[in-house]
Amino acid sequence: MSELPVLISRDEVMRFLQNGDLIPRLEAVLGKFSERNNAEVIQPLRTTIPLQKYNGFLGIMPAYVAHEDILATKMVSFYQRDKDSVLPAHQATVLLFDPERGNVTAVMDGTVITEKRTAAVSAISAKLLMPASAEVLCILGSGPQAVSHYEVFTEMFSFREIRVWSRRRERAEQFASALQGPVTVYSSVKDAVVGADVIITVTMATEPVLLGEWVKPGAHVAAVGACRPNWRELDDALMREAVVYVDSREGAAAESGDIILSGASVFAELGEVINGTKPAEREKTTVFKSLGMGIQDAVSAKLVFDQWKSQQLRTNTKDP
Numbered sequence: 282m283s284e285l286p287v288l289i290s291r292d293e294v295m296r297f298l299q300n301g302d303l304i305p306r307l308e309a310v311l312g313k314f315s316e317r318n319n320a321e322v323i324q325p326l327r328t329t330i331p332l333q334k335y336n337g338f339l340g341i342m343p344a345y346v347a348h349e350d351i352l353a354t355k356m357v358s359f360y361q362r363d364k365d366s367v368l369p370a371h372q373a374t375v376l377l378f379d380p381e382r383g384n385v386t387a388v389m390d391g392t393v394i395t396e397k398r399t400a401a402v403s404a405i406s407a408k409l410l411m412p413a414s415a416e417v418l419c420i421l422g423s424g425p426q427a428v429s430h431y432e433v434f435t436e437m438f439s440f441r442e443i444r445v446w447s448r449r450r451e452r453a454e455q456f457a458s459a460l461q462g463p464v465t466v467y468s469s470v471k472d473a474v475v476g477a478d479v480i481i482t483v484t485m486a487t488e489p490v491l492l493g494e495w496v497k498p499g500a501h502v503a504a505v506g507a508c509r510p511n512w513r514e515l516d517d518a519l520m521r522e523a524v525v526y527v528d529s530r531e532g533a534a535a536e537s538g539d540i541i542l543s544g545a546s547v548f549a550e551l552g553e554v555i556n557g558t559k560p561a562e563r564e565k566t567t568v569f570k571s572l573g574m575g576i577q578d579a580v581s582a583k584l585v586f587d588q589w590k591s592q593q594l595r596t597n598t599k600d601p
């Protein structure tokens with residue numbers, strides 16, 4: 282009989298998942314994924330169950346990563362909540378398996394994993410694609426993804442000015458006052474975006490909020506929301522003018538309304554840029570369309586589990 286899985290809480294995931302450890306692992310797995318070698322990485326398209334009655338979805342995201350021998354599945358629910366709802370929009374759990382024996386070794390909070398790995402991948406896109414002298418960062422949205430993006434972007438880069446816009450100004454103000462550094466709150470998307478070198482869209486919008494006519498030529502956009510085939514965050518002008526990068530071509534073709542409905546063509550996956558098989562067109566306007574991948578959750582979960590095991594070992598060796 283196999284051992285029971287360990288349970289790893291939200292607070293533990295928060296403590297064990299550090300960007301400095303996470304980012305190189307994400308870069309490595311994105312590169313492996315783009316090699317399209319089924320013996321190395323297996324990641325079927327996300328299965329999504331719509332819950333029409335509740336304006337929600339359940340996504341199931343299995344993945345196997347051979348070079349680290351990681352087998353994992355994330356289950357993530359996401360909802361379009363009413364403006365006044367206090368319920369979270371996203372909640373997730375990750376199951377980590379022993380790939381040899383087939384048993385579940387850990388059940389862990391996947392909500393923090395989703396927040397941190399998504400932001401870390403956007404930061405990788407910015408590292409590769411933003412203009413060399415980026416000074417102004419603009420964040421559209423003020424939910425948990427806005428927070429995790431702020432954290433990793435300020436940890437990795439140094440911006441002269443950081444701006445935020447949110448549908449409700451008071452939410453943007455709450456976001457700004459909860460953070461460590463200075464953030465300027467804007468009431469209009471256009472004013473927030475004009476002149477920005479890097480723009481992060483982390484909204485639940487289903488219609489475009491960011492228009493190409495406002496975007497500075499050469500800017501980098503990390504487009505994180507609009508993860509359904511009929512949802513939009515960016516308009517046709519931006520999608521058609523920019524050089525478009527994605528995390529997964531298959532994911533983008535199946536799930537990104539911004540790509541499907543604009544008819545924009547995908548230039549490259551981030552993994553192809555990491556592998557050096559496609560160029561980083563830094564001097565052009567670039568869009569990184571993020572949909573999220575099971576392999577990102579898998580490497581994050583393994584990192585958390587390894588850190589958890591090390592901590593257990595330290596605690597046990599201290600005990601007499």
Ligand SMILES: NC(=O)C1=CN([C@@H]2O[C@H](COP(=O)(O)OP(=O)(O)OC[C@H]3O[C@@H](n4cnc5c(N)ncnc54)[C@H](O)[C@@H]3O)[C@@H](O)[C@H]2O)C=CC1
Pocket residue numbers: 359369370371395399422423424425426427447448449452483484485486487488490505506507508571572573574
């Ligand atoms: N690409 C990826 O890997 C992932 C993408 N996401 C997506 O990122 C986005 C942000 O996630 P969270 O911060 O967790 O969501 P959230 O729902 O907590 O926050 C979303 C923000 O968008 C705003 N918003 C909602 N409806 C809007 C509308 N119609 N127009 C403009 N703004 C609107 C809200 O006021 C809030 O500021 C969501 O679209 C989510 O599905 C989330 C996880 C992973």
Ligand SMILES: O=C(O)C1=NCCCC1
Pocket residue numbers: 340357359371395508572573574
């Ligand atoms: O990758 C994920 O996790 C998600 N992507 C799209 C929206 C829900 C969560």
